[in-house]
Amino acid sequence: MIDYRYPEEKAALHELVRKKEFQAALKLFEKIYADATDFARLQGRNFRVTKAAQPRLHYLYRLAARRLEFREEVPMYLELSHQFAPKIYGTDGKCAVVLSSICLETLTDPELTAMFGSAISHIQHGHVKYLNMGNLADELFLSIPFVGSAAAMMVKALLVQWRKYAEFTADRGAAVAAGDAQAVFGYLSKSMGTSTVFHGWPKEERRRPVESMSKAERMVYQLLAEDIPVPFGVLRLETLREWLCSQQCRQFSRSLYCGGMGETAAWRGTSALNPADRGKRFYQESSALFQTNPERAMILLYAAASCGYGPAQDYLGRCYINGAHGIGKNDLAGLQLLKEAARKDCSGALSTLGTLMLKGAGTILPKDESLGRRLIERAKIVGDRGKKDEVHD
DSSP states (O other): OOOOOOHHHHHHHHHHHTOHHHHHHHHHHHHHGGGOHHHHHHHHHSEEOOTTTOHHHHHHHHHHHHHTTOOOOOOEEEEOOOOOSOEEEEETTEEEEEEEHHHHHHOOHHHHHHHHHHHHHHHHTTOHHHHHHHHTHHHHHHTSTTOOHHHHHHHHHHHHHHHHHHHHHHHHHHHHHHTOHHHHHHHHHHHHTOOSSOOOOOHHHHTSOGGGSOHHHHHHHHHHHSSOOOOHHHHHHHHHHHHHTSHHHHHHOHHHHHHHHHHHHTTSSOTTSOHHHHHHHHHHHHHHHTTTOHHHHHHHHHHHHHTTOHHHHHHHHHHHHHTGGGSOOOHHHHHHHHHHHHHTTOHHHHHHHHHHHHHOOGGGSOOOHHHHHHHHHHHHHHHHHHHHHHHHO
């Protein structure tokens, strides 16, 4: 298992726990949570997620836990709310995950797996206690005698800094759990209301001379390359993108690395073209490179799929289903791509989905022979129509 923890997080936590004011707040927090009042109330006010009641959610959670090698049993609940990020109640060793109803309505299955990976990563790395302390920081420090405002502010600043790094760690955990870069980018952008289309340049691009940039490029460069604060959602996405494109990630997971590079390539140097034309160009370039440079071909294939180009989504989806081109088998990501391509009337995706539905693929794709046959028939109609168009061309 890869050590995906954000490098600065451990040192930031060490610096934090050294402060006597923080230790005093920690003792008070543990005293407050000794009776686990909020934790105890969860069962009465929320719906417990079980294998029998919510088989799909239970499967996705167990999938994320297996990929992160997490073996603890953590209860999970559903609540009626519109907050995207999962809540983790309790403290380390005794906690529960609470999901909102909006997640089930908005996130795809791969994105839900990424969300579970984020929550599991927080639990796995001992973040729960400190995250909940952060939520109560003002009240805790006001309750501690003889803690001056300057000391309290310093400790709260350190807590905020650590929490930023903790989220970077959890984002990496989300990527590992999903096994697909597009899924984790989708989850983060939806949960934070941040676009994934354009955020910055890779490191080598950030070293371009400022005078050679346009006015718009210079502004973004200053935001991303210098220590000027940027929206936290943008910072999280860019920090994750940088890790996905790193050599560490490349050695660990070909699919995450190619996906991260593909997501980056999807918006670089082609701003004059619309997404469909960008996707088509990437797909054509990818097809020409599979024999000579398979890694570059996969990166361009991911870029084409990221642009929403149907044939690329179809082909990448089948790669995931079959574990082809060294990216590793990932039925969840593959099915999602095939569904997206089928909505665009791609005959290959329609046929593959129809065939899979005839047999069924367990919890993630129940058997439905009637729908499977209709999809296969639709694939034939679309395929015949494409052949006629070629003749007329």
